[in-house]
Amino acid sequence: MRGWRAAFLTLTLLLSMRAVDAAPSHYPLTVSNCGEDIVIPRKPHCAIFHDVNIAEMGFALHLQNDMCGVTGISGWNKETPSFRKLRGNVPERAPRYPSLETLIASHADLFVAGWNYGMNVGGDVTPERLARYHIPAIILSESCLRQWHHPHLPVTLEALLYSDLLRLGRIFDRREAAASLVASMKARVAAVRARMIGRRAVPVFIYDSGTDAPLTAGRYALASRLIALAGGRNIADDLPTNWGRTSWERVAMRQPEAIIFVDYGQGVSQKARWVRHLRLLQQSPGVRHHRYISLPYDALTPGPANIDAIEALARFLHPDRKM
Template identity: 45%
Template sequence: MKHLLTALLAAAPLPALAFPVTVQSCNREVTFDAPPQAAVSNDVNLTEMMLALGLSDHMIGYTGISGWRTLDETLREGVAELPELSPRYPSREVLIGAGADFYFAGWNYGLRVGGEVTPETLEPYGIKVYELTESCIHIMDKPKISMEDMYNDLLNLGRIFGVEDRATALVEGYRAELAAYLETLPPLDNPPRVFVYDSGEDAPFTAGRYAMPTAIIEAAGGVNIMDDLEKSWAEIGWETVIERNPEVIIIVNYGDVTADQKIAFLEGNPAFANIPAVMNDRYVVLEYVEATPGPRNIAAIRKVAEALRAE
């Protein structure tokens, strides 16, 4: 994948798609008369989508990273010339003051239902919004999450910025890489039961059927024990986790509580002692940027697939 990204980013600009173009963004159609020239992305995963498509020259900054989690070296290098306009969710004034003409965000990824920054509140200022597909469940019905949601965002960004050929090549590369890898894996007799532990001690915050880890787990050959939770990310009770008896636990690593601390909490609580994943020390750690929609989902599937097949 690194070789593919390097080749794409180093390639000469591809011919621009004829404008205007219209893309579907959640329950809206958004028309662009020309590629945005002053784009802002929110959060690490959305920013990496922009960088994977070689769109930094169209960006004036990013938001919502340092206030939540540390930039790793890969992303730090990619945004080296860009300012962070806000450490967490930006205000409307921040985006307007920066001269933004495009905001790539999502519901609970820089947008809040009924909040100050939404597609409707930014429209009068000439700032068009494209919403992360995974996040659309917060405002509309949508199918269960799949890898197609992430691919859809890359392809739509390609159309918006006039680099559709580049986006298509990137997505086809991801598909081919993933298919070739999965063909090398030994089959599983039964899909292992997997629990996603994001955070929380009194009650765990986890991934439901509309959150990206469900797609990652299924692609790797497992099943999310909260597959029937009709939400993306949500808080549940520990009783449900104990009852559903996961064989593997995915730890999402970010924020002030480390993955090691989360594992120590699980192993130190007698109530979890008989959960197979805890008994057999079967954990897989995904960084936040791997567990949310973006280019690193491919590596995340590899990690989970290996964990599901480990003795």
């Protein structure tokens, strides 16, 4: 019965979203970008995507033929075999942050990035500076907080993932593909949520990096929502940012029962060793019971891998519930 209901939900979502989004895009096209309207004069044919999670949004919509580059991959060892396969012949234009000159020389007609994801407020590459060279910049919704300095968007998959995919679908005239992708994601998340009904939320700590003051996901990071959907609770959900620093004392006081290590492609053995030997955490349940899970960077930042992360976390936090 559950399988039939899930299939019916998937079909219903697919049909309803396709009916709304199947119409072709007409240019010039106006889309919302961190609360401001931006005009896309024509369908992009030389787009550059920054960072692995954002590039994977493009790959999920099969935009490789409309991409003339990615940036910010090899400089942080983020390229996995699966990413390399999806990337195909799309070149890497810069191993870390691209310069304005790099984007201009690449003849880019769109830059898809975010604040602290390829762009910095007041830096060399910003939407305003790119506009002088007729290069529109599409900003990752989760990162708008860096520009606004206070939240304007709810921390939901709808606001911080699905909307970005649907926006790319409009920009690249892939509306139906984007609608189908989002519908399948919603069906998978609904299946997990149905199995989490009545479950206690497990307190979880996300360890990204840092030894003196660990970097973790705060209240406005999509990662916090991923944990909640998987039957957990981010112990740093009172940190008023998306990603920021906390203290080991605060982590110890919150008594996390599970720890997520963010894997940047180099493994997490050093992070695990640090946590295991940190005296402040010796009595934390997650450390005492060696309850650790490693998730790749792109699974915890907005992108298609978020749905895999929800399913993996649900299995990890509630192993008695079959997924």
